[in-house]
Amino acid sequence: MQLDLEKVRIYAKKADNRALLDRLTVFKQGMEPAAIEIIKIELLQRGISPADISQHESVYKDLVIRGPEGMPRLCKKCSLPAVSLEWGWLKVFGFIPLIPWQYLFCEEHKKKVK
Structure with missing residues (x-):
């Protein structure tokens, strides 16, 4: 499959800084070098700055939950990298609790422990 660099450029222009920083640092392992360069x-x-990029990488390097293949897992509610594994209920039809289940959440969606 051929990488469409024009689509990568369009994405890079439209995406917010956080999404681009995540792509360049957290999701870098699964990306083509040409796409990484466009985002950079x-x-x-x-x-x-490169210092800002390095800081973002150092903050999330150890926080992000990775799958067995080494790729970052995604939040249950959005496309940000998951940093928290929490128990909840797997529900039938969206409201009938069936069995306890583990869910992944990003920094924004994880439960706030008081």
Whole structure:
């Protein structure tokens, strides 16, 4: 399958800084070098320095939950990398609890422990 670099450029122009930083750091393992370079250039044009990129990578490097293949797992509610594994109920028809189940959540959606 051929990588469409024009689609990558369009995505990079439309995406917010957080999504691009995640792609460049957390999801870097599964990306083509040409796509990584396009995202890196877009971030630099937006004023995000290499130091900012390194800081983002160091913050999430050990927090992100990875699957057996080494790729980051995704939040149950969005496409951000998962940082929390929490118990909940697997529900039938969306409301009948069936069995306890583990769910993955990002920083924004994880339960706030008081």
